[in-house]
Amino acid sequence: MLLVLDLDGTLLDRDHLLTPRAHSALGKLSQAYWITLATGRSLGSARPFMVSLGVCVPVILYNGAVVHDPLSERALLERRLEVEEARAALKAMRGFPVDVEVYRDIRDPTLYVEAITPRVRRFQMKEGLPAREVGDLLSFLDFPPLKLLVLGDPGVLPGLEAALRRDPGVSVVRSEVDYLEVLPRGASKRAALRWLCGYLGIPREDVVAVGDQLNDLEMIRWAGIGVAMAHGPQELLEAADLVISSPAELPRLLPR
Secondary structure (H helix, E strand, C coil), X not given: CEEEECHHHHHCXXXXXXXXXXXHHHHHHCCCCEXXXXXXXXXXXXXXXXXXXXXXXXXXXXXXXEEXXXXXXXEEEECCCCHHHHHHHHHHHCCCCCEEEEEEXXXXXXXXXXXXXXXXXXXXXXXXXXXXXXCXXXXXXXCXXXXXXXXCCCCCHHHHHHHHCCCCCEEEEEEECCEEEEEECCCCHHHHHHHHHHHHCCCHHHEEEEECXXXXXXXXXXXXXXXXXXXCCHHHHHHCCEEECCHHHHHHHCXX
């Protein structure tokens, strides 16, 4: 069986740390489950948690744009935005008071931004990633990125999300109340999890997926057992088979 968990808001606490209780809970489940992660984080940001948990099963990164094998240290699946699609998304963001981060490559932990603003600095502190100011992102972007991450106030992002969704060449997801992500068309945690299960030979009924935001919704619906965090949006709670307040609850709720 496969247990796949989101990181921020799910496995990690409010300070974005892996607590001893969560670590202990996964230790108890590791006898019955392969354990892996499905996160919007990059490899550089997720790696410390992969190492701490001893994850040896391929992990889903960049909200499904990449499936990475920690044993061979290579991407098993990688999707990228077309350059013109990414540039069109950047043009649509003009006029919105947001900060945009460009993710260049799985081997490059750098956040490429127009300016290192307070919002970008807070994100850097949370994820432990370097940032580089490159000026105008439209002029900078001459390569196919893995994703674009938009940081903005929750009241601003719905309008931008609606504008971006008019482009059928990209996928758009809300990964936090103040994060909006532009992904390659068809990329999602659900699509990556389905691919991973085919790669590992695991039927969907033997999959448990745990998450807390709308970017986890389709993954939770697809899994044999979908688990939502109690603080998640109502749509997510209604789609889940189980609702929990802490990953420490999982050992007593999941079949073994």
